Amino acid sequence: GESVGLHLPTLSVQEGDNSIINCAYSNSASDYFIWYKQESGKGPQFIIDIRSNMDKRQGQRVTVLLNKTVKHLSLQIAATQPGDSAVYFCAERNNAGNMLTFGGGTRLMVKP
């Protein structure tokens, strides 16, 4: 079946550096993508989203890039801080419904 997956399970970066978390998706019918941050013992927290008619969207310190040609999604975090340490999930929504399909998650570890 179609699925969303992540290339790297763990990413370790130095405080202040930029982080890039990647996600591959295979459902070409997906029209909406979201990045979530999940801290230990908490629910997924919305970070940023992007619709399929866009290539890039920027938020505060975060940028999401969507490459529909290769079905790739990335999350860039500028000036990574210790508080950014968490597991990051990408999720996609199939345009036929409202359910989200999540990727497997990437753990971001920020070294002081």
Added chain:
Amino acid sequence: EPEVTQTPSHQVTQMGQEVILRCVPISNHLYFYWYRQILGQKVEFLVSFYNNEISEKSEIFDDQFSVERPDGSNFTLKIRSTKLEDSAMYFCAIILGRINYGYTFGSGTRLTVV
């Protein structure tokens, strides 16, 4: 104040027992979702509930599961006869309806079946 409150935060139950997980959104919503996350694994869709009816459900959502909105505000997930493999975090989610359509998740209920 959180947009979505879930109770209880943690429930331990014996195998075969029924459990009811509750979700209370801060304001009135039409769309509700339940997701679960087995420890160390990804978040999985269970069911979506729109206008007091199930609109979508996954293969996980079998006859042991049911959802309802008994009093117009609380949104519940019931597992009739729990199995060990039902142990997971269960998250309720809503769509806030703002520009970004972001799905907002509750803090979850940790269900432990022993």
